Amino acid sequence: MKQLVVIGGGVIGVTTAWALAEAGHRVTLVEREPALAEGASRANGGQLSYRYVSPLADAGVPMKALRWLMDPDGPLRFKPDGSWAQWRWLAAFLAHCRAEVNRQTTERLLALGAYSQRCFGELHQRAELDAVALRTPGKLVVYRRPGEFESVARRTLTGGPEQALSQAECLALEPSLADGRGGDWLAGGIFTAGEAVADCHALCLQLGDRLRDHPNFEGWVHATALDFVCDGDRVTALRTSRGELGAAGFVLAAGLQSAALAAPLGLRLPLYPLKGYSLSAPIEARHRPPQVSVTDFERKTLYARIGEQLRVAAMVDLVGEDTRLDPRRLAALHRTVRATFPNAADYDRALPWAGLRPATPSGAPMLGATPLRGLWLNVGHGALGFTFSFGSARILAELISDRASPIDLTGLQLRAA
Numbered sequence: 001m002k003q004l005v006v007i008g009g010g011v012i013g014v015t016t017a018w019a020l021a022e023a024g025h026r027v028t029l030v031e032r033e034p035a036l037a038e039g040a041s042r043a044n045g046g047q048l049s050y051r052y053v054s055p056l057a058d059a060g061v062p063m064k065a066l067r068w069l070m071d072p073d074g075p076l077r078f079k080p081d082g083s084w085a086q087w088r089w090l091a092a093f094l095a096h097c098r099a100e101v102n103r104q105t106t107e108r109l110l111a112l113g114a115y116s117q118r119c120f121g122e123l124h125q126r127a128e129l130d131a132v133a134l135r136t137p138g139k140l141v142v143y144r145r146p147g148e149f150e151s152v153a154r155r156t157l158t159g160g161p162e163q164a165l166s167q168a169e170c171l172a173l174e175p176s177l178a179d180g181r182g183g184d185w186l187a188g189g190i191f192t193a194g195e196a197v198a199d200c201h202a203l204c205l206q207l208g209d210r211l212r213d214h215p216n217f218e219g220w221v222h223a224t225a226l227d228f229v230c231d232g233d234r235v236t237a238l239r240t241s242r243g244e245l246g247a248a249g250f251v252l253a254a255g256l257q258s259a260a261l262a263a264p265l266g267l268r269l270p271l272y273p274l275k276g277y278s279l280s281a282p283i284e285a286r287h288r289p290p291q292v293s294v295t296d297f298e299r300k301t302l303y304a305r306i307g308e309q310l311r312v313a314a315m316v317d318l319v320g321e322d323t324r325l326d327p328r329r330l331a332a333l334h335r336t337v338r339a340t341f342p343n344a345a346d347y348d349r350a351l352p353w354a355g356l357r358p359a360t361p362s363g364a365p366m367l368g369a370t371p372l373r374g375l376w377l378n379v380g381h382g383a384l385g386f387t388f389s390f391g392s393a394r395i396l397a398e399l400i401s402d403r404a405s406p407i408d409l410t411g412l413q414l415r416a417a
């Protein structure tokens, strides 16, 4: 049993605190906001996308990015934010835009996804998470460009977990796709049964409640983590806005802010905010929302029914640490959504939100030990933090309990910025 402090109360911090408490450790959670999951975990796409994990960095993406940047309703925005960090991250991202690198990272993320799926099943039962709007409708990734679809369909193995579907088969599986211009914009799709959807915010809150009742949970400290106290190469305490917390180990799970907390220790974490938007639109009896979870590959837009709401999540904006709602981006999102699923929900009453994905250039998170004894990382989950949180949390719990990682962590550990 170790005395541990987890820094950050987003989905990564909450699941980590739970996994550590379950592994028999005494755990304290430090979160600066008055409530859990007010950062990137607040209103994300809700996809538990265990198999659709290919990172953004891939061969051909730099050329596609130019096309996207020229389209006013395109999924990508770039604005220099005046920092070296942005250029450094971009240069590293471009270096990862190679087919072989993408293939390797995808393989590692598939292993993490499969493990996370198993861990979620166990957690869901053990913590009796009955208020998280969980559904398992499968995921349909739709393609607008015939060339793009044909190339993906050719690589989709017959009899494997993914199924290539023609335009007509997509419309048969998800009839609401025909509501936008009869579905004529659609070239085809790839369907994966078993992919799930849930409400990430609700899950953080319910797991937070379960954690409060856990015999190994020491409590939740509402404070801002400021910096670490070290004795040689060992981290011995965390200084916070409400005093110092000593412990045997500290897990940095503060999303994007983890980089600023690690920097004074000489650890440069290659994290950059990829800003995204979401809409949560109420579904009434007159609406026809998609039942399967749909990803529009070209527009980088996801649609999922979460309870009585349609959650639409989209866009990758490299504009620095800025969570303001840009009215032009929201207008573009509304145009896309209304053209694609015109009858799915009441878009006039949709709640807009923007969040910052804590992304590494490769798209792979960083899990495990650091060169400083007593300091552990669970950071950089980018576009798939909800999906990977359950597996990442358990991996941290195994490592901190001096056991081997349940999956190979090659490519999933601390990498230099």
Ligand SMILES: Cc1cc2nc3c(=O)[nH]c(=O)nc-3n(C[C@H](O)[C@H](O)[C@H](O)COP(=O)(O)OP(=O)(O)OC[C@H]3O[C@@H](n4cnc5c(N)ncnc54)[C@H](O)[C@@H]3O)c2cc1C
Binding pocket: 007, 008, 009, 010, 011, 012, 013, 030, 031, 032, 033, 036, 037, 038, 039, 040, 041, 042, 043, 044, 045, 046, 047, 048, 049, 223, 224, 225, 226, 253, 254, 255, 256, 257, 258, 261, 274, 275, 276, 277, 278, 302, 313, 314, 354, 355, 356, 357, 358, 379, 380, 381, 382, 383, 384, 385, 386, 387, 388
């Ligand atoms: C538009 C959008 C859609 C997305 N869709 C999906 C999806 O469909 N599926 C999926 O798997 N993922 C999705 N993601 C990604 C996912 O939301 C993130 O990867 C995940 O929420 C990151 O969790 P986190 O706990 O690392 O960060 P956060 O949720 O940001 O949590 C970090 C926490 O640390 C706290 N903190 C920071 N600094 C300090 C400090 N100094 N002291 C104390 N506390 C501190 C913050 O207040 C915050 O609560 C999406 C993200 C966005 C933006």
